[in-house]
């Protein structure tokens with residue numbers, strides 16, 4: 374902009390550019406998870422800038438982002454020049470090389486990552502959470518072939534868990550609306566019960582139950598035939614299915630059942646990984662020893678696309694045994710698993726988490742947030758349940774606490790919409806279940822402060838009052 378240009382010309386030029394981008398977007402982009410007929414009646418929010426936990430749209434409106442970039446990614450907040458600088462230098466030095474070769478950042482990041490995961494020994498790189506899970510499934514299936522006739526290939530997944538968008542990942546996803554109309558699905562996947570105490574699938578009450586939700590895994594294994602089940606895949610805390618932390622007894626029971634039937638444990642840390650729940654990984658809150666751990670979103674805090682499938686050294690060693698069969702190695706590739714920006718951003722992410730003590734901050738701020746939300750629950754009868762761990766919280770809305778009648782998806786959306794209008798972005802269950810899209814999500818960046826959390830909670834307070842007239 375030239376110095377002598379009058380201010381009103383500057384403003385109108387910016388407005389015109391903004392209108393252009395909005396029109397261009399509306400005319401060209403097919404957005405994720407979006408019904409375009411309704412959506413196109415309004416202008417899209419075009420986010421153009423982010424600093425810390427605040428983002429600004431092209432019209433200059435500022436938002437406090439309690440979603441870490443919409444889907445639990447930008448755990449370190451926006452505008453981290455240190456990560457940008459490291460990635461920039463790496464792109465100049467070597468932007469890419471295929472994963473069958475080695476690169477310096479790949480090796481360094483794998484070593485640093487494994488130092489946070491005692492008991493695990495190998496890192497396989499790819500570029501999305503779905504892909505990382507698919508790698509895990511392929512490992513299980515190939516093991517079944519290498520160690521037998523391929524029979525022990527089935528994967529049990531849990532109701533209300535989500536594992537991604539590809540057909541294999543959807544075949545193992547317990548969200549009826551996310552999977553609807555995308556069948557037929559891959560064979561070899563079968564489900565067992567979710568573990569949400571608030572809506573116990575066994576009609577029990579925590580404290581007087583026998584953790585039937587975990588024991589249901591054994592029922593599923595016996596139903597499928599133990600000789601045919603290779604693995605169980607679980608989120609440590611169900612994320613998109615409503616933020617569901619399991620009871621403390623849950624994972625030891627899962628572990629014992631898996632040990633008894635020779636079933637591998639695959640933990641999907643795509644959301645919980647790298648600090649979100651107040652431990653490096655969600656599974657580390659519980660007494661469980663996974664064979665496979667997958668991760669994506671928080672690995673590079675949204676500064677690069679990277680995902681990892683991490684395994685035990687024992688599992689990896691199975692793929693080293695050639696046994697005279699030329700096919701006996703993991704014949705898998707991920708083109709963009711060779712991008713060096715991912716591991717470099719991952720190295721910086723790990724360093725920042727440590728140097729800024731962000732995992733401790735996640736625990737402290739998570740406790741504070743929970744306390745504020747429990748207080749809000751006293752005020753609003755529509756809050757049926759508050760649950761979560763660290764900076765990952767779900768607020769389930771009900772129109773009647775006694776009957777637990779779920780609030781509608783529309784009402785839940787209106788609360789999130791009210792917050793958005795007032796400059797606070799929160800998340801919510803979105804087209805996952807026919808009658809249970811009634812949970813609000815909070816997943817602020819791990820740098821968050823009490824002041825920001827107060828702002829988020831007061832926006833929800835106002836949103837609930839406006840929508841439910843309380």
Ligand SMILES: Cc1ncc(COP(=O)(O)O)c(C=O)c1O
Pocket residue numbers: 444500501502503504506535536537538608612613641642643644669670
């Ligand atoms: C638990 C879980 N696993 C896997 C995925 C899929 O990750 P991606 O969208 O990167 O493929 C997601 C995405 O939200 C997720 O929540």
